[in-house]
Amino acid sequence: MFVFAQETSVANQYIAELRDVRQQTDRLRFRHNLQRLGELTAYEISRTLAYQNGSVQTPLATAATQTLLQQPVLAPIMRAGLPFHQGFLHVFDRADNAFVGAYRSSAQAIKEGDFEIEMEYISSPDLSGRTLILIDPMLATGRSLEKSYHALLRYGIPAQTHIAAAFASPEGIRFVRDRMPQCHLWLGAIDSHLNDHFYIVPGLGDAGDLAYGEKV
Secondary structure, eight states: OOGGGGGOOOHHHHHHHHHOTTTTHEEEHHHHHHHHHHHHHHHHTTTOOOEEEEEEEOOOSSSEEEESSOOOOEEOOOETTHHHHHHHHHSTTTOOOOOOOOEOOHHHHTTTTTEEEEEEEEOOOTTOOOOEEEEEEESSSSSHHHHHHHGGGGOOOOOEEEEEEEEOOOOHHHHHHHHHEEEEEEEEEOSEOOTSSSOOOSSOOOOHHHHHOOOO
């Protein structure tokens, strides 16, 4: 498991700005910080992938190169995952993409401490033998990630799966490790706990609402 907050880097500046209520009113900057954190996370994941040797002709000579052996498949969990996903696209600019529309059931059910994960949209290329990267900025309970992952398996079994989240709860991490032990975790920060409404504390609030506006 990789956690940016456990090391010293500019990622911690982006994380601080994402949390800051004084800056959250600027939706453009909020989305941009998620995007920048996505770029850094994608770079770290890229260091674990397989590469092939090759060469390229420059104006002066031939240079040795290393390029990705296979492009990954990026799978954002909409809608909160979209700006985070854009950062991954900047790094893996030739990647294939899957899309999953998964969300918690009614607000009332959440208040009562019981909710289901609804899924109304999914599309994906063939995942057989590929590297799959699930992209969701908030790993809260882990239930939406688990449901999305198992729904994607109908398109093939990946060779490896990575989960990228900006913020995670200990409860969500335990859930994912228990239900999806084969997945590798890449996190911005691990926070204290989930509150009664299943929001990460201290977290940052609702990432989708902060990026795109409140939903009814």
